[in-house]
Amino acid sequence: MSHYPTLQVRTVNQAVQGASVGSGNRQAAQLTVCTPTQAPKGRFSGLPTTAGSKPFQLWAQGLFCTERNLAKRLKNNSFYPFTQQQPNVFVLEYYLDTLWKGTLLFIVCFFLVSFGLVSEVQKQKTWGFPAYGVGVGLWLMISSLPRRRLVLNHVRGVYHFSIQGRTVCQAPMHLVYVRMALSSDAYGRCFFQLVLCGHKLEPLVLVQLSERYEQMEYLGRHIARKLNINYFDCLATSYRHVVRHWPPGATFSPGILLHQNGA
């Protein structure tokens, strides 16, 4: 945690001084915790093409050991699911997963309707059910076709969410966070989810149901540290929250003690 701010300063200085790429890579590789291959990706090229290279990466989360899947992806891209465009700017372009679900429903119900497989059951015309499926699937598909784009801009201190170029929300950084969500079954077994969400954002599930709390918490805190956003635990009141950005009037309200929470 302590070396993270110095990493920022050095890369900014290098960008300003225009140091040679070779020495810059070596130094960045020394400071980064994860992999040296991550360092030259977005920083010195300056092209916007690195963002949005994998809009479907959120779809394939795997059925078993999803947190290990996430850990593997974090090794390849240390700012997963974002890509780093500039030292303090992270970009994520994605399609909602209702795109493939709606398309699948539409195709299956369209075949059922067109081949007439379930058109009549005991003298009742039941082709209406797949017709409903066609309508709902078409709606899901059309509403998920525009590409979503989430930009975390620490330079200006705001995040920007747009759908196919049309801005939905631009708000300060304390309104976007990584959250651990808890659901339990009837026997008391707890299942955890890691969700990236915020004000007027569509919640993105990073890890589906998992039972290993410590590993999920470690992954959640790691992601929040890399992206420099808040991390919240499953309970509303907890000492495990990591708050990096406070709301503007927070220091003046009673009952909030200013502790610098190390992550």
Place this chain on the structure above:
Amino acid sequence: MRWRDRVAVLFFPQGMILTMAALMLFFVHLTVFASDVHNFCITHHYDRMSFRYTVVLMFSQVIGICWAAMGSLYAEMTHDKFRRCFSLTVLMLNGAMFFNRLSLEFLAIEYREENH
């Protein structure tokens, strides 16, 4: 670009889409109900009533009520008086249409096709 802008607005806000879908379903059910009542009471053409579509119609009415209820929940969260009033009206219309449908099916139960 303007038509694309309008189409994009059509996908947000969430609650209004559900309420509008429930309203469309209400109009569909209203036309079916009106034609059934016309065939049952006025022209007495019982074979032109919608007996073959009863299962789908019931399913559709329940779906309409569920969507209207979800849209009403979203509208209650916005504290916008017009939207709350509108979604509740759509919910009540769908509920009333369901009970109308149920009553008509009960009245016309003797006139269905006979199977021996």
